[in-house]
Amino acid sequence: MATSIIISSSLMVLALLMALATVAPQAEARAFFVFGDSLVDNGNNNYLATSARADSPPYGIDFPTHRPTGRFSNGLNIPDFISREIGSEFLLPYLSSQLTGNKLLVGANFASAGIGILNDTGVQFANIIRMFQQFEFFKEYQRRVTALIGAQRTKQLVNGALVLITVGGNDFVNNYYLVPYSVRSRQYNLPDYVKFLISEYKKLLMKLYDLGARRVLVTGTGPLGCVPAELALRSRNGQCSDELQRAASLFNPQLTQMLGQLNSQYGSHIFIAANTGRMTADFVTNPGAFGFVTSKIACCGQGPYNGLGLCTPASNLCSNRNLYAFWDPFHPSEKANRYIVQQILKGTTEYMNPMNLSTILALDSRT
Numbered sequence: 001m002a003t004s005i006i007i008s009s010s011l012m013v014l015a016l017l018m019a020l021a022t023v024a025p026q027a028e029a030r031a032f033f034v035f036g037d038s039l040v041d042n043g044n045n046n047y048l049a050t051s052a053r054a055d056s057p058p059y060g061i062d063f064p065t066h067r068p069t070g071r072f073s074n075g076l077n078i079p080d081f082i083s084r085e086i087g088s089e090f091l092l093p094y095l096s097s098q099l100t101g102n103k104l105l106v107g108a109n110f111a112s113a114g115i116g117i118l119n120d121t122g123v124q125f126a127n128i129i130r131m132f133q134q135f136e137f138f139k140e141y142q143r144r145v146t147a148l149i150g151a152q153r154t155k156q157l158v159n160g161a162l163v164l165i166t167v168g169g170n171d172f173v174n175n176y177y178l179v180p181y182s183v184r185s186r187q188y189n190l191p192d193y194v195k196f197l198i199s200e201y202k203k204l205l206m207k208l209y210d211l212g213a214r215r216v217l218v219t220g221t222g223p224l225g226c227v228p229a230e231l232a233l234r235s236r237n238g239q240c241s242d243e244l245q246r247a248a249s250l251f252n253p254q255l256t257q258m259l260g261q262l263n264s265q266y267g268s269h270i271f272i273a274a275n276t277g278r279m280t281a282d283f284v285t286n287p288g289a290f291g292f293v294t295s296k297i298a299c300c301g302q303g304p305y306n307g308l309g310l311c312t313p314a315s316n317l318c319s320n321r322n323l324y325a326f327w328d329p330f331h332p333s334e335k336a337n338r339y340i341v342q343q344i345l346k347g348t349t350e351y352m353n354p355m356n357l358s359t360i361l362a363l364d365s366r367t
Helices: 002-028 078-085 101-106 131-149 151-159 169-176 183-187 190-210 228-234 242-266 276-285 334-346 357-365
Strands: 032-036 107-109 162-166 216-219 271-274
Touching: 032 078, 032 131, 078 162, 078 334, 101 107, 101 131, 131 151, 131 190, 162 190, 169 183, 169 190, 169 242, 183 190, 190 216, 190 242, 228 242, 242 271, 276 334, 334 357
Parallel strands: 032 107, 032 162, 162 216, 216 271
Antiparallel strands: none
């Protein structure tokens, strides 16, 4: 009798350990959340009635499945490379029906192509997930996870997560400069518009803090006037658009300054400025140093610089994507995304302020 009791007890302990192993390690692992626009969208727009989509070939031609996923890339995008660095699975878009159960504990991607800091940015794309809606989904996500693992562990998961937010470029390209004499350009001169964007962005980041985010990578805008789409529309002799470059040069330093102010307000390095403008400018100004043959012509597109319209099955398509800094008229190639994330991971304070991702991961592993 005593032997059978011992055996039964051992089996119960073993069953309990196995049950815990299926949930607890994933709950304890660092979650990852992504907010923003097409630079970081993993496919949410696939589920929406919008023209801002990347769910048809040749998008995804170099993704592991060689199929379009909704990423605006020939392969992996910035969140994918960050997921690899933190030892995580690729994030599912929040609207995916596959994002259930323990997969929720990995995190989620809430980004939506076409959106901006402002709610009126991207109106031409109709049904997209604007920033306030992304945050509403984040609140819904937390309710779903609470039902799975409880309120306390959900709070720990969110507080301990890594967060990436990429937004702002569309507020210039698809709002202020979308058409001559746009509503916003009549309302604000450029310096005042930048100040307005920064003030609105600050509100968004404070809301993100209120929702539990405690480690947030905040990217600036790239060299807006140098992407193939703007070269096709505005360039003279292949030169970057001075006006759009001026917009980026005003926005990025003020963003970094604002993040520093928020960190002082909260008394901690919550927000980390990722100078993606500088990172992208590296290979835009000297593509050969990074193994690219061009940073002016998109791999996929049509018209001057392959910069007009969308990337479609009927577009011109380069045979070697590793030779092109830009995949389509607006978005970096997979190889360019890999370089950007390497700078996020290991870059000096010229690229990452006040610290890079490697330092964040080392610091947080000790807490």
